[in-house]
Amino acid sequence: MPDTSPFANPGPELWSLLGWSPDAGQLRQLIQLQQLLQDWNSRVNLTRLVQGEDFWIAQVLDSLWPLLPELMSPDTPRRCIDVGTGGGFPGLAVAIALPGAELTLVDSVGRKTAAVAAMAKSLGLGDRVLVRTERVERTGHEQSCRGTFDLAMARAVGAAPVVAEYLVPLLRRSGEALLYRGRWNDADETELQSALQLLKARSLTLQRMELPSKRGARTLIRIGPEAETPRTYPRATGMPSKMPLGVQDDDSRS
Template sequence: MPDTSPFANPGPELWKLLGWSPDAGQLRQFIELQQLLEDWNSRVNLTRLVEGEDFWIAQVFDSLWPLLPELMSPDTARRCIDVGTGGGFPGLAVAIALPGAELTLVDSVGRKTAAVAAMAKSMGFGDRVLVRTERVERTGQDPSCRGTFDLAMARAVGAAPVVAEYLVPLLRRSGEGLLYRGRWQDTDDMELKSALKLLRARSMRLQRMELPCQRGARTLIRIGPEAATPRAYPRATGMPSKMPLGVQADDSRS
């Protein structure tokens, strides 16, 4: 039975709710991205969110709603990184919506990064989308990445203190980390603030959104550095998730 939801296709209802509309060229790119994702997903298991509402709400809309301030100046030069990009989101959606941005997409799963790199190349993004196959703990200690990004994003990657440890070391002093979360509680906030204190960073703004069609609650937390991140962070591969900063009393290295 065909999907009759107004959000099953990139119609005006979707963009009105988002508060931003793509131009004709960007709309073609979003449709092309869906087609490429469907093709690659038939060969490599990237995501189940490839058709109808799954794509337009759970991929495109959910990738872009936290970036409304940036969408108002899409041609501004920005260096952005998507940590744990998976099937390419939010990174590839951001590449379409912010044509002035250069993006680095990081994931440790080679079959996923190969597919994402191929999609980026097919869409003509080869000159401004770089795909890295590695654990983000290594990315954060790489001098070519550490402290160089204006925006660092992570969606559905891990607990908030873990994601903060991934993102903060990547940010330049004026940069912002975007933590895409679901529901958010006071205990989550306390743990994140404890982690940020160790990282010499702070929470800057919290936004909430109810996705249409009962797709669930979303929270965005913007974080930013207050000083240079201690060299110890991010810690060795696996340590941030094994011993999250927000709950470890003995993690006071600087």
Template sequence: MPADPEPTAAAAANAAESDGAFASPTPELWQALGWAPDDNQRAQFLALQQQLREWNGRLNLTRLVEEADFWIAQVVDSLWPLLPLLRERPEAPLRCIDVGTGGGFPGLAVAIALPNARLTLVDSVGRKTQAVQAMAEALGLAERVELRCERVELTGRQKRCRGQFDLALARAVAAAPVVAEYLVPLLASGGEALLYRGQWSDDDQAELDRALALLKARVSRREQRELPAGRGLRTALTLQPVAPCPAQYPRAVGVPAKLPLGA
């Protein structure tokens, strides 16, 4: 696996000074990401920001709504781990699931960036799923985006969800071994799970590896990147099944978080 990068203080300071350059969807923003949307996708991202403003005023979904908070900490952070897919197979008809979608990220950003993907977004808070469903409809994504209001431990045992997805995503949900237990049972043969993390240590890796041994999966790729404008280090971990996930996973609601696998 690649070694962790060592960002310098000078680089972070320079990036922070350029924060204003990423306050809107300028060419510099997409250049920093390494992928550029077409005109329709650009319009959808702008509409997504407006929808988030409107719903955030009612429900306080997220504080990351304006300027670089939205364009870097929401859009870029959602999409950068998917760059190989965006560049090589943007039209792929993937079946994707976003676990713990909250205010709709990364799921809605992925739905815009991958126009043939079908997204299932899961969250246990009804007012959030209702808001995200309304946003998806306003963006013209309703035919490809399904909301499920339930605990993901239940999702992983539903016949129409277990073992059905090409790509399972989770961003800022729980500790890595817990998220792995949520995602791996959802994967189809050949599917991948993507864990969005921040800092990542050898101890973190060891804990995750112990959990994955029980789930019959492995880390196939680890990538790290500094977000633009000094927004911090991000780690993306890609998991792949090596055999069918044992039927006892995910365990009952609440158990994965209370008793993480491999702890």
């Protein structure tokens, strides 16, 4: 049966919910991105979210709603990084929506980064999108990346303290990290604040959104540095996820 949902295609309902709408060129790029993702996904397992609502709500809307402040000034030069980009989200959607931005997309899986780089080139974004195939723990210590980004973002990568350890070292002093989360509770907040103390960073804002078509609750936490991130962070590969900052129990320290 054909999908009759108003969100199965990029119509006015979608953009009204977002509070922003693409121009004609950006809309063509987003439609082409869906087509490219479907094609690449038939060869490389990137994501199951490629059709109808899966793409327009769970990929495009979910990628862009946290960036509404930036969408109001899309041509402003910004240096952005998407950590754990997977099939290219939120990074490729952000690159389309913010034509003034330069994007670095990081993932450790080579088959995914090859597909994402090819999609970026096909979309005409090759001059603004750099794809790196490496663990983000390494990225955070690279001279060309550490302390250089205006926006650092991660979606569906790990627990909040883990993601904070990945992102905060990448920020310039005036930069912001965007943590894409689902539901958020007091325990989550306590763990994140413990991690931020160690990273010398602080929470700036917390926003919530309920995605349409029962796609679930979303939370966006913006984080900013208070001082230079200690050189210890991010720790060695695998350590942030194995022993998240601020939430280690006695067993994990033994």
